[in-house]
Amino acid sequence: MRFSGLRILKEGLTGNRGWTPHWRDPAPKSEYDIVIIGGGGHGLSTAYYLAAEHGLTNVAVLEKGYIGGGNVGRNTTIVRANYFLPGNSEFYSHSLKLWEGLEEELNYNVMHSQRGLINLFHSDGQRDAFARRGNAMINQGDDAVLLDREGVRKYLPYLDFDNVRFPVYGGLLHPRGGTARHDAVAWGYARGADSRGVDLIQNCEVTGIDIENGVVKGVQTTRGAIRAKKVAMVVAGRSGQVAAMAGMRIPVESHVLQAFVTEGLKPCIDHVVSFGMGHFYISQSDKGGLVFGGDLDMYASYAQRGNLPLVEHVMEAGMTLMPMIGKAKVLRSWGGIMDMTPDGSPIIDKTHVEGLYLDCGWNYGGFKAVPASGNCFAHLIATDRHHAAAEKFRLDRFRSGVGLMDEEGTGAQHNLH
Amino acid sequence: MRITCPICGERDRREFYYKSAAVALERPDPEAGDGVWNDYLHLRENPAGVTRELWYHETGCSAWLVVTRNTVSHEILDAVLASEARA
Numbered sequence: 001m002r003f004s005g006l007r008i009l010k011e012g013l014t015g016n017r018g019w020t021p022h023w024r025d026p027a028p029k030s031e032y033d034i035v036i037i038g039g040g041g042h043g044l045s046t047a048y049y050l051a052a053e054h055g056l057t058n059v060a061v062l063e064k065g066y067i068g069g070g071n072v073g074r075n076t077t078i079v080r081a082n083y084f085l086p087g088n089s090e091f092y093s094h095s096l097k098l099w100e101g102l103e104e105e106l107n108y109n110v111m112h113s114q115r116g117l118i119n120l121f122h123s124d125g126q127r128d129a130f131a132r133r134g135n136a137m138i139n140q141g142d143d144a145v146l147l148d149r150e151g152v153r154k155y156l157p158y159l160d161f162d163n164v165r166f167p168v169y170g171g172l173l174h175p176r177g178g179t180a181r182h183d184a185v186a187w188g189y190a191r192g193a194d195s196r197g198v199d200l201i202q203n204c205e206v207t208g209i210d211i212e213n214g215v216v217k218g219v220q221t222t223r224g225a226i227r228a229k230k231v232a233m234v235v236a237g238r239s240g241q242v243a244a245m246a247g248m249r250i251p252v253e254s255h256v257l258q259a260f261v262t263e264g265l266k267p268c269i270d271h272v273v274s275f276g277m278g279h280f281y282i283s284q285s286d287k288g289g290l291v292f293g294g295d296l297d298m299y300a301s302y303a304q305r306g307n308l309p310l311v312e313h314v315m316e317a318g319m320t321l322m323p324m325i326g327k328a329k330v331l332r333s334w335g336g337i338m339d340m341t342p343d344g345s346p347i348i349d350k351t352h353v354e355g356l357y358l359d360c361g362w363n364y365g366g367f368k369a370v371p372a373s374g375n376c377f378a379h380l381i382a383t384d385r386h387h388a389a390a391e392k393f394r395l396d397r398f399r400s401g402v403g404l405m406d407e408e409g410t411g412a413q414h415n416l417h
Numbered sequence: 418m419r420i421t422c423p424i425c426g427e428r429d430r431r432e433f434y435y436k437s438a439a440v441a442l443e444r445p446d447p448e449a450g451d452g453v454w455n456d457y458l459h460l461r462e463n464p465a466g467v468t469r470e471l472w473y474h475e476t477g478c479s480a481w482l483v484v485t486r487n488t489v490s491h492e493i494l495d496a497v498l499a500s501e502a503r504a
């Protein structure tokens with residue numbers, strides 16, 4: 001289905017009865033060349049690039065729920081390329097470039113808005129760390145501007161600059177950072193994959209992975225067995241369980257991350273802003289809601305909802321940084337399951353089973369990775385070679401200790417990222 | 418979430434520091450090899466359901482606890498002193 005201004009006008013005048021589904025609802029075939037487990041952002045973009053860039057269309061995406069029901073529809077939609085370490089740096093840079101061409105590529109309005117992201121700092125030490133990060137971003141070919149206090153005031157006049165504990169010293173501006181409409185990203189990739197012949201199969205949970213003599217043969221699902229030459233696991237927070245179906249234990253612990261949205265307000269926060277106190281970040285959606293969040297709840301969880309202490313903490317942080325938001329009413333809060341790795345960085349790799357591939361470990365930052373993850377994972381599945389932008393995302397880095405990407409510098413340990 | 422510390426009684430989650438699955442109690446031999454150490458340090462069962470984990474009663478009695486907890490419902494099923502769980 002396509003959209004146009006004329007069509008919207010016509011449908012508006014005739015009761016919006018002519019719209020049709022964006023993608024088909026096929027029954028699973030008994031065999032595919034490639035089966036992708038998980039219809040989140042990463043699974044859908046993988047399917048899209050397999051079809052669009054490698055001409056592989058005998059592909060199925062198996063989703064246990066519905067398209068967009070996982071983290072791809074639960075995140076706070078921030079898109080940025082401000083990583084520091086080799087590995088992450090080139091990957092997120094690649095992803096941001098794909099974002100910049102995404103609406104044209106998909107012919108779909110994903111509302112990518114490069115409104116600028118400002119990470120605030122509140123001490124000399126933090127300023128040095130952000131200056132260094134900014135240099136790393138510039139070296140990677142991306143953009144960064146170090147703002148002093150008065151520079152920040154021009155963009156964000158509403159902050160409490162003189163907070164006693166966390167006075168605003170300045171901020172690192174990433175002009176190409178911003179947000180996008182998360183659901184539209186899922187829908188756009190889904191439509192693009194479907195129209196090229198990929199079967200998107202919803203309400204189809206994978207319950208087993210068939211392996212014979214070290215070679216993958218297919219999957220067992222709630223809608224029957226499906227044979228496949230290659231199987232790709234892309235299930236974010238559920239990665240541990242799905243990998244266990246292939247007899248694997250992986251370096252992932254699933255945690256809950258909460259987010260919040262207020263009632264719609266007139267435009268007041270024009271950028272994405274993060275508080276350097278610990279963790280609080282905020283942006284305003286195009287509908288007017290203030291979308292904000294903070295840290296993980298910091299315990300293993302599959303609940304898709306968190307606890308009140310974190311809610312209180314996030315509200316306190318927001319009120320400390322920008323007291324003007326205090327009268328806005330919170331409409332909703334929710335949680336998503338994050339696939340946390342010990343070093344806080346992702347995995348895109350083959351496994352010990354021939355024909356079985358793994359894409360996981362997106363932690364709390366995998367929305368911005370959706371284009372590049374699909375692009376690089378499709379490349380790996382199609383060619384059996386790592387894409388240059390993702391070649392450091394190896395599974396064996398934990399075993400060898402070589403190539404760990406610990407952006408926070410806290411050590412490769414569960415519970416620290 | 419509230420955890421019943423065997424020493425202090427039922428306390429708010431905020432008094433505790435979480436330190437992942439209780440595997441840390443089974444530290445391997447230093448010479449056991451990188452496979453065993455990778456397993457111990459990084460690889461996790463990560464169950465959706467009942468699991469055993471280490472919590473530290475940081476702002477209470479400073480005891481390390483082995484807490485049995487459901488990761489889907491957040492229900493706390495049991496909490497014992499790590500020193501006793503180990504014995």
Ligand SMILES: Cc1cc2nc3c(=O)[nH]c(=O)nc-3n(C[C@H](O)[C@H](O)[C@H](O)COP(=O)(O)OP(=O)(O)OC[C@H]3O[C@@H](n4cnc5c(N)ncnc54)[C@H](O)[C@@H]3O)c2cc1C
Nearest residue numbers: 038040041042064070071072075076078206336366367368
């Ligand atoms: C509150 C919150 C805020 C966030 N904010 C940001 C942000 O601002 N910026 C950013 O970059 N990232 C953010 N993230 C992280 C980002 O949303 C995730 O890293 C990313 O969406 C994960 O990849 P995905 O889209 O493929 O996951 P999902 O959408 O979760 O997809 C995985 C899919 O696999 C399916 N599945 C699982 N098991 C099976 C099975 N056995 N069989 C079949 N299907 C199965 C699930 O149903 C699910 O649909 C945030 C996350 C949360 C929760």
Ligand SMILES: [Zn+2]
Nearest residue numbers: 422425477478
């Ligand atoms: Zn105690």
